[in-house]
Amino acid sequence: MIRGVIIMNDQGKPRLIRFYEFQPVEKQQELVRSIYKILCSRAENVSNFVKVDSLFGPDVRLVYKTFATLYFVFIFDNSENELAMLDLMQVFVETLDKCFSNVCELDIVFNFNKVHTILDEIILGGQVLETSSSDVVMAVEDISKLEKNSNSIIPSIPGWQGR
Amino acid sequence: MAGPSLMDSLFQRSLDDIIKGVRLCPPGTEPTFIAKSLDEIRREVKSTDRQTKAIALQKLTYLHSLHGVDMSWAAFQCVELSSSSAHSHKRIAYLAASLSFNPSTTDVILLLTHQLRKDLSSSSVHDVSLALSTLSSICNPDLSRDLTPELFTLLSSGKPFVRKKAIAAILRVFEQYPDAVRVCFKRVVENLETTDVGILSAVVGLFCELAVKEPRSYLPLAPEFYKILVDCRNNWILIKVLKIFAKLAPLEPRLGKRVVEPICEHMGRTGAKSLAFECMMTIVSSMSEYESAVKLAVGKVREFLLDDDPNLKYLGLQALTMVAQKHMWAVLENKELVVKALSDVDVNIKLEALRLVMSMVSEDNVMEICRILISHAQKSDPEFCNEILGYILFTCSRNFYEVICDFDWYVAFLGEMARIPHCQKGKEIETQLIDIGMRVKDARLELVDVARSLVIDPALLGNPFVHGVLAAAAWVSGEYVALSRNPFELVEALLQPRTSLLTPSVRSVYIQSAFKALIFCIWSYGKLNGDDASDPSALTELVAKCHLEGNSETVACESLSDTEVDNANMVIAGGQMSSASSRKYHLTKESLEGLVNLVGTNLGPLAGSDEVEIQERASNVLGFIELMKPELYGHLGHTEGNGMKGKLEASEVVKLMFDVFSEELGPVSLSAQEKVPLPDGLVLKENLSDLEAICSDVKFPLSTSFSLVHSQIMEKDTASSPECKEESGPSTESTSLLAEHRKRHGLYYLPSENKGTTFNDFPPAHEPKDKTIDEAEDLAKLTEESLIIKKKQNQVKPRPVVVKLDDGEGLNVAVEKSKVKTDLISGAVREVLLGNEATTSSSRSKSSNKSSKRREVDRIPESGNDIVNTAISERSNVGSGRRKHQTHLSSGKEKEQHDHKGKQKRDSRHHKHKSRQRADGAMNIPVQSPVIPDFLL
Structure with missing residues (x-):
């Protein structure tokens, strides 16, 4: 099972935090801090896996990858394959890239809800649902349309729902 | 707080505004800004205008999730907004709920039940999927119970998009409300039949999660999984199926035999590293008895190790660690790669390699491996250096120094480790030095030597990390001073000025050890001058005694001559006169006087130390010297035995002290x-x-x-x-x-x-x-x-x-952890899978079958027609009076059961499951033991 997904920037500022088992928000912040501490101590071009038993209990691992200014972090247990998690992260990033055409940190900063929507299409309750980024993009576009339609009754909407 | 006005709604700040605001905040003012925004949100969220409420909630969710703001107070507003007909509102509300509700404490979750039910039955797939996603995040037992019927329906939904999400969500429902298994499990199993990759992936993923917790219950489904393993070409699904087989294979030997071949095939065929990795992990973890497969897997591991990608290298090493438990040859074959990995830039890889290297350690190679490692340690960064030292210390001391044969080497090695500049393992080395001193008599000689070189080195005193080691060394030198080559030198070393750098506790050990050495010197002198002539045998005897247990001399002597240690000055040499006389050479009146003076001058100031331990010990020694001095000088003055009485008294005190110190302290079992x-008649609880x-x-x-x-x-x-x-x-x-x-x-x-x-x-x-x-x-x-x-x-x-x-x-950490917590889910699963005839198959079914059957039937009305149908067919199956097979698993409830029977009886019903036949063909194995249910037939 996937325990959580975190995106944070290279300053340690979280951009997305999603745990699939309930964690009190203070705990979440603390975990993000500890993870950041681990990640920034790691050199470049080293393996992407980190054992985080101390934070999450036995057999829980973390895989991370740096994309530009962002760390993408997946936390998962032993019913997931390590390399598959790396692939899944790739799917996630690809999807973001497609949805925001050339995704950058700011897109993720200003599209809180949409990033969650995208993630929810890929992972549900810690289970991998969809591994094809184009399918995810289709679903997300569908949802955006649906949201626009439902909002068309009320015209004065700030541009919060992303592009 | 006033209610929101129209103006508030009109000029409400959007989430973007908040984000920008936070970003523009000068450092330090962020909390103020957030607090201000929160005030706004509190007002806005009460608005009757849904749009205003939605935006407020959206802002709040953002602040909650990324800035740690509490939003439990807005739980009700989430519920309110979720009933909005606008999908965007619903999405905001549900996201807020999934990110902030605590399933066990948020009580408004109950109020959400109705809305969730409505959305689960909605015609819009996105409404349904939203509700499913929310359900999986906030699921609690009540919610699970109330929504099970809806999920049951969704499990066979015609829309794959919805069905796969329902399957993923049902895992949480099962966890929270195991009774849902009885209702839904059959539907879940049916989904294994699907051709839709998404659904199959979800359902296999679900079984993987369930099987990790309690694999045994899912053995009956092995044929289904086997079919997927053989037929499927989707790597994601295959990985999960492999994970399932890794859990199932150890439970059923024949299963491993069946699957090992297709797994090897996948491993050879696939270009995907993830699948290849999963194949090799499955083989090495669960099918390690199939030599040829393991060979293949190890070959693959080698490929990983040779790869430039650090991830593959790391995972390869991990796989190798797993192989190492049963197939040491695999590690030895890749030894050079492993050793090379020790100097990798990546800490993960280094650690993994270190672990592997340590797993290779045996009596024969421990010296070589330690030598390699220590040279690595000296080159490495402090952190890794200490990892290495920690591993060495741990491995070598494991099970009472099991792998160590040559303790002289090990003791010297410990000393060497202590001298490594980055060494922070002083505590552990300290413990082992003392431990070996007490446990391994034969190592004491070398130990004293090592201790001497540690104590005598003034450079070490400045390094706080080795203070522990020094304390141990000082203790050893004092305790086994009889084995020392030169107690004089030892006393000098123990009292050298730089000892002021030591912590008080260590320093007091130094003083005490110096005391012991001093006593030993005086005593030896006394013996040589007093008793020597009259009673040489007494000396030998006492010397023998002073080196503690009677009979190990022979061994010690052998080892001495073996190693050609210069033992001229050693009292240990079996109490021979030669050694005694050579000692005499050192022990002159002047030297002893000098020694006593040295101790006096060095400890004198310490009697005023404000550290109690030091002060006390120093006073002890000084007191003793005071006591001795007149006697000693007197005695020294008249070497030829004038003033016999005084001398006698003094020597008695010396002897007494000596005996006290030479008493060996052995380890004592905790129990x-x-x-x-x-003893009889002893009443422990008696009043004292x-x-x-x-x-x-x-x-x-x-x-x-x-x-x-x-x-x-x-x-x-x-x-x-x-x-x-x-x-x-x-x-x-x-x-x-x-x-x-x-x-x-x-x-x-x-x-x-x-x-x-x-x-x-x-x-x-x-x-x-x-x-x-x-x-x-x-x-x-x-x-x-x-x-x-x-x-x-x-x-x-x-x-x-x-x-x-x-x-x-x-x-003696008890190994009683094997308490298998039969969890409720698997209990229910077994009931469903094994049904009413399970008793014949194995001892596994624990629940009362009759009652389970009844429950199953009872549930029919509320669970819908499908169940009725299945239940009826099931009953007819039972009624049709099949021939009893020992291997017969359950009633016709489960599909594989049909298979099973079909295989043996070619039942007419079988054609319903045509698709399965392919897999069946491959699974012709004879029934080997009728007692174990033959799941694969």
Whole structure:
């Protein structure tokens, strides 16, 4: 099972935090801090896996990858394959890239809800649902349309729902 | 707080505004800004305008999730907004709920039940998927129970998009409400049949999660999984199926036989590293008995190790660690790669390689491996260096130094480790030095040598990390001073000026050790000058005694001559006169005087130290010197024995002290006390009011019952030589010294609650072992410290005896963890899968089948038609009176069951499951043992 997904920037500022088992928000912040501490101590071009038993209990691992200014972090247990998690992260990033055409940190900063929507299409309750980024993009576009339609009754909407 | 006005709604700040605001905040003002925004949100969220409410909630969710703001107070607003007909509102509300609700404490979750039910039955797939996603995040038992029927329907939804999400969500429902398994499990299993990759992936993922927790219940589904393994070409699905088989194969040997071939095929065929990795992990973890498969897997591991990608290298090493448990050859084959990985830039890889290297350690190669590692440690960064040292220390000391044969080497090696500049493992080295000193008699000589070189080196005193080691070294030198080549030099080293850099506790060990060495010198001198002429045999005897147990001399001597140590100055050499006379050479009147003066001058100032430990010990030594001085000088003045009386007195004190210090402290089992049977007539809970009466006897030599150590002295002395009998009642002074010692090394004593029992009559704690020891050592009698001797026969150089206490000391961590918590889910799963005839198949079904059946039937009305149909067909199956097979698993409830029967009876019903036939064909294995259900047939 996937325990959580975190995106944070290279300053340690979280951009997305999603745990699939309930964690009190203070705990979440603390975990993000500890993870950041681990990640920034790691050199470049080293393996992407980190054992985080101390934070999450036995057999829980973390895989991370740096994309530009962002760390993408997946936390998962032993019913997931390590390399598959790396692939899944790739799917996630690809999807973001497609949805925001050339995704950058700011897109993720200003599209809180949409990033969650995208993630929810890929992972549900810690289970991998969809591994094809184009399918995810289709679903997300569908949802955006649906949201626009439902909002068309009320015209004065700030541009919060992303592009 | 006033309600929101129209103006508020019109000029409401959007989430973007908030984000920008936070970003523009000057450092430090962020909390103020957030607090201000929160005030706004509090007002806005109460708005009757849904749009305003939605935006407020959206902002709040953002602040909650990324800035840690509490939003439990807005839980009700989430519920309110979720009923909005606008999908965007619903999405905001549900996201807020999934990110902030605590399933076990948020009570408004119950209010969400109705809305979730409505959305789960909505015609819009996105409404449904939103509700499913929310459900999986906030699921609690009530919610699960109430929504099970909706999920049941969704499990066979015509829309794959919805169905796969329902399958993923049902995992949480099962966890929260195991009864849902009875309703939904069949539907879930049916989904294994699907051709839709998304659905299949979800359902296999679900089974993977379930099987990790309790694999046995899912054995009946093995044929389904096998079919997927053979037919499917989707890597994601295959990985999950492999994970399932990794759990199932160890439970059913024939299963491994069936699947090992397709797994190897996948491994050879696939280009995807993830799948290849999963294949090899499955083989090495669960099918390690299939040699050829393991060979293939190890070949693949090697590919990973040779790859440039650090991830693959890392995972390859991990896989190798797993192989190593059963197939050491695999590691040896890749030895050079592993050793190379030790110097990788990546810490992960280095650590993994280190772990592997340590797993290779055996008696034969421990020296070589340690040598390689230590040279790595010296080159590495401090952190990794200490990892290496930690691993070495751990591995070498494991199970009472199991892998160590040559303790001389190991002891020297410990000293070497302590000198490594980054070494922070002082604590561990300290423990082992002392531990070896006590456990391995034969290593003491070398130990003293190592200790000497540590103590004598002024450079080490400045490094706080080695202080622990120095303390151990000082203790060893003091305790085994009889083995020292040059006690004079030792005393000088222990009192060198730089010892002021030590922490007080270590320094007090130094002082105490110097004291011991001093006593030894004076005593030896006394012996040489006094008793030498008159009673040389006494000297030999005492020397023999001073080096503690009687009979190991021979071994020690052998090892001495073997290693060609210069033993000219050693008293140890079996008490031969040659050594004694060479000692005489060192022990002149002047040198002794000088020594006493040295001690006096060095410790004098310390008597005023404000550290109590130091002050006390220094005063002890000084007091002793004061006591000695007139006698000593007098005696030294008239070498030829004038003033006999004074001399006698002094030498007696010296002898007394010497005896106190030369008493060996053996390790004592933590449970030694428990092993002592309660003597008849001893009432432990008795009131101790008459204690005082007993206490008054304490001064008497024989009332040893109040101190374990005391009693040891008794027994030992009586055992070793009758001559010592007189000293068996050491004065209260020596008891206090002992007590001091006990305080210092409390670790090695039994807790002092031992009072009140008499030790003298006790049978030795480890009776069964006594005989062997008695044969091995000619100690007349054993004390509680009775030792176990572990000797390895087939060695060129005999492994020295390592003293062990039979209960394995720290090792007695009970292995009772195997309590299998049969969890409710698997219970329900078994009921569903194994149904009513499970009793014949195995002992596994634990629940009452009748009742499960009844429950199943009872549920029919509320669960919908499908169940009715299945249930009916099921009953007809049962009724149709099939031939009983021993291997018969359950009623016709489950599909694989049909298969199973179809295979054997070619049932007409079988054509329903055509798709399965392919897989079936491959699974013709004869029934080997009728007792085990043959799931694969």
